[in-house]
Amino acid sequence: MKVEVEADKCIASGQCVLLSDAVFDQREDDGIVVLRVNDVPSSEEDAVRSAERICPARAIRLTTSGG
Amino acid sequence: MRAVVVVGAGAAGLTAVETLREHGFDGRLTLIGAEPHAPYDRPPLSKQVLLGSWEPDRLALRPPGSYTELGLDTRFGRQATGLDLPGRRVRLDDGTAVAFDALVIATGVRPRRLPGAEGVCYLRTVEDAVVLRERLRSARRTVVVGAGFLGVEIAAAARSLGSTVTVVDPLPSPMIRQFGPALGELVRAAGEERGVEFRMGVGVTTADAGLVRLDDGTTLAADVVVAAVGAEPATEWLAGSGLDLRGGVRCDAFCRAADGVYVAGDVAANPDPATGTHRRFEHRMNATEQGRRAALNLLGHDEPFAPSRFFWTDAGDIRIQAAGTFADGELTVVDGSVADGKFVAAHAAGGRVTGILGWNNPRGFTRARGRLGAPAGEGKSTEGKVLT
Numbered sequence: 001m002k003v004e005v006e007a008d009k010c011i012a013s014g015q016c017v018l019l020s021d022a023v024f025d026q027r028e029d030d031g032i033v034v035l036r037v038n039d040v041p042s043s044e045e046d047a048v049r050s051a052e053r054i055c056p057a058r059a060i061r062l063t064t065s066g067g
Numbered sequence: 068m069r070a071v072v073v074v075g076a077g078a079a080g081l082t083a084v085e086t087l088r089e090h091g092f093d094g095r096l097t098l099i100g101a102e103p104h105a106p107y108d109r110p111p112l113s114k115q116v117l118l119g120s121w122e123p124d125r126l127a128l129r130p131p132g133s134y135t136e137l138g139l140d141t142r143f144g145r146q147a148t149g150l151d152l153p154g155r156r157v158r159l160d161d162g163t164a165v166a167f168d169a170l171v172i173a174t175g176v177r178p179r180r181l182p183g184a185e186g187v188c189y190l191r192t193v194e195d196a197v198v199l200r201e202r203l204r205s206a207r208r209t210v211v212v213g214a215g216f217l218g219v220e221i222a223a224a225a226r227s228l229g230s231t232v233t234v235v236d237p238l239p240s241p242m243i244r245q246f247g248p249a250l251g252e253l254v255r256a257a258g259e260e261r262g263v264e265f266r267m268g269v270g271v272t273t274a275d276a277g278l279v280r281l282d283d284g285t286t287l288a289a290d291v292v293v294a295a296v297g298a299e300p301a302t303e304w305l306a307g308s309g310l311d312l313r314g315g316v317r318c319d320a321f322c323r324a325a326d327g328v329y330v331a332g333d334v335a336a337n338p339d340p341a342t343g344t345h346r347r348f349e350h351r352m353n354a355t356e357q358g359r360r361a362a363l364n365l366l367g368h369d370e371p372f373a374p375s376r377f378f379w380t381d382a383g384d385i386r387i388q389a390a391g392t393f394a395d396g397e398l399t400v401v402d403g404s405v406a407d408g409k410f411v412a413a414h415a416a417g418g419r420v421t422g423i424l425g426w427n428n429p430r431g432f433t434r435a436r437g438r439l440g441a442p443a444g445e446g447k448s449t450e451g452k453v454l455t
Contacts, residue, residue, distance in 0.1 A: 011110075012386065013352075013379065014433030031386075031429020053359075056110075056351050058128065 001040045002063045003048055005033045009059035016055060020047035033059060068168045069094040071365065072157050074147045074304075075173030076100025078108065078351060079332025081128055082358030083171045088137050090366055096139050097165050099157065101174075102192060103144035105134060110351050112196040113217055114381050117224035119200060123193045147174070150308040152325060169327040169365050172305070172316050173358060176298035176333040176349060181212055185275035188293045190221060202291045206230040210279045210289040212271050214241035216380040218295035219254060222263045223383030225291075232263045233287055235279070237270040242380075246393050246424065249454040250412070253405065253426070257385050298349060300334045315347045320371040322361040329361035337372065341392075350378040388432045391422030391439050398424070398454040401438075402431045405452065411435045412454055415443030 003023060012031030016024040023044050025034050040048045040062075052060040071087060073080045076098050084098050100106070107126035115121035134141050142159065149158035156164040178189040188199050199221075203209060209225040211218045214236035225232045234241070240251025241258070255265050270282040274294075279287040300315040310324050311317040315336030318324045322331060330336075332354040336345035348357075353374050360372045379388040385408075396416030403410035403426075411431040414422035420441050425432025 011379065012429035013377065013388065014429055014436070015352075015377070017433050018436065026430040026433060028430050031433070054352075054355060056355070058108075 001042075001045055001048070002038055003035065003040050003052075004038075004061045004063065005035055006059045006061070007032050007034075009057045011057045011059075013056050016051035016060060019051045019054070020044045023048055024051065068092070070097070070167050071095070071169045071171070072097045072099065072165050072167035073171040073173060074099045074157060075171075075175055075301075075332065075334070076102065076104075076106045076141075076143060077173060077175050077332060078106065078128060078354035079175070079358035079361075080171065080173035081106040082355045083173060083329075083331055083362040084137060084139060086359045086362035087366065090363065090368070092366060093138075094168075096137070097142065097167075098134070098139050099142045099145055099147055099159065099165070101144070101146040104193065105129070105131065105141070105143060107193060108351075109191075110379075112193060113190055113220040113224065116193070116196045117190075117200050117203065117221065118227055119204075123197060126193060147304045150305050150310070152308050152310070152328070155327075167327075170329070171358075171361050171365065172324065172328065172330045172334060173332045173354075173361075174301040174304070174334050176300050176347075178294070179297040179299050181271065181274060181294040181296055183273040184271070184292070184294065186277075186292070187212075187274055188291060190217060190293065190295065191298075199291075199293065200228075203228045203230060206289075206291040208287075208289045209233070209291045209293065210235060210274075210287050211293045211295065212236070212274070212279070213295035213297070214238065214265065214267065215244065215295060215297070216242065216382075218293075219258065219382045220380060221293050221295060222258060223261070223381075225293075226261055226263050226383070230291070233266055233289075234258070234263060235266045235269060235271055235281065235287070237268065237282075239268050241265065241267070246387075246389070247398060247454075249398060250424070250426075254382055254385070254387075257382060261383055298333070300336075300347065302334065314345055317345050321364045321369055322357060322372050323364065327365075329365050331357040331361040337374075348374060348376065350376070352377045386425075386427055386429065388425040388429060389422060390432075390436055391420075392416075393422040393424070396421060397443075398422075400452045400454060402435060403428055405454075413438055413443075418443050 106128040146160040209230040243251040318330040
């Protein structure tokens with residue numbers, strides 16, 4: 001499973017980081033989301049699905065492509 | 068259960084229908100919304116949309132095809148006018164009725180009107196935002212009544228668009244209800260720095276024909292008057308239904324207002340164990356969280372609703388984020404400093420951290436949220452300035 005984020009939508013809520021700090025982080029200056037990894041480790045898949053759902057800016061998108 | 072009706076097509080209603088489908092409900096699912104649009108996001112209305120950096124089409128919460136994919140019977144532009152609880156039917160303004168086995172009420176709020184006012188703008192819908200944006204673009208003098216989140220955001224936008232701006236509120240400081248006086252004074256100082264004038268501690272008696280009369284006898288001339296003086300739950304359609312409508316639609320800890328009837332979002336009056344009464348959470352995050360919880364409980368996954376109480380406001384270039392509650396306690400800076408314009412503060416009451424607040428410090432705010440619920444004294448000797 002892969003994950004993408006749209007930084008220009010992000011409102012720096014940090015909800016994703018609370019769910020998975022292995023996958024998501026925030027820029028120090030403005031809190032905008034940054035990905036630590038693009039390929040989601042299987043142990044983090046549920047957390048990343050929750051993050052996609054809960055993101056108040058809907059800035060997280062999951063893709064299942066294997067590429 | 069064959070039919071579920073969700074009344075209210077905002078973030079809470081949308082999350083409810085999505086959760087129902089995601090968790091296997093394959094019966095008839097109807098989403099009713101009074102506005103003519105598919106669900107859209109409201110927080111950007113008072114920010115990006117007012118400033119003109121986003122066009123309204125960016126607000127859609129889902130692509131148009133999503134509603135077909137979800138197998139929804141959508142009734143956008145249709146107002147619910149009544150609830151027949153024993154007959155399990157919602158009546159609509161076109162004279163039809165929709166039958167349900169279970170119901171989710173997510174009708175939200177509408178702006179409280181300013182008494183004694185004519186020609187005043189309000190901001191709730193996308194249409195409101197577009198009208199206000201056009202008016203602010205040509206306004207020379209704007210008066211904003213109300214210094215809560217929305218009023219301060221509107222004032223910041225109006226100032227950015229070139230208008231002089233005065234904010235009027237009978238309370239002593241901006242955002243005082245949310246955060247108390249010390250943080251309110253920081254909000255005021257930040258606003259004043261960019262040229263917003265605050266007239267605090269004074270109410271509005273009348274507003275019409277471009278003249279706002281204050282209760283201290285003075286008047287303010289304005290091309291545009293905007294009122295942001297709170298909101299009222301949209302429950303008129305539920306009158307006589309038998310539901311408890313004191314302060315919203317009252318529900319229990321499971322978001323349940325009656326057998327098979329659930330409530331979510333701004334309209335829901337949730338039990339508050341801390342005070343023994345009920346309260347509404349008018350926060351974007353709550354709409355999503357409660358929409359989901361209400362839908363899950365409707366399907367029998369019974370769990371009490373545990374809101375994260377996360378909310379935010381962008382007051383011009385100041386981003387304030389908060390989680391928890393901020394009443395009757397002490398706010399202490401725990402990271403960064405007020406002087407640097409970037410800090411995190413912890414609110415403590417009853418010996419526990421009840422709230423975490425970030426001021427232009429989103430990453431610090433996220434890191435500090437783990438302190439919620441912790442004993443208040445922890446690490447205090449190394450910590451900074453008490454704000455309240």
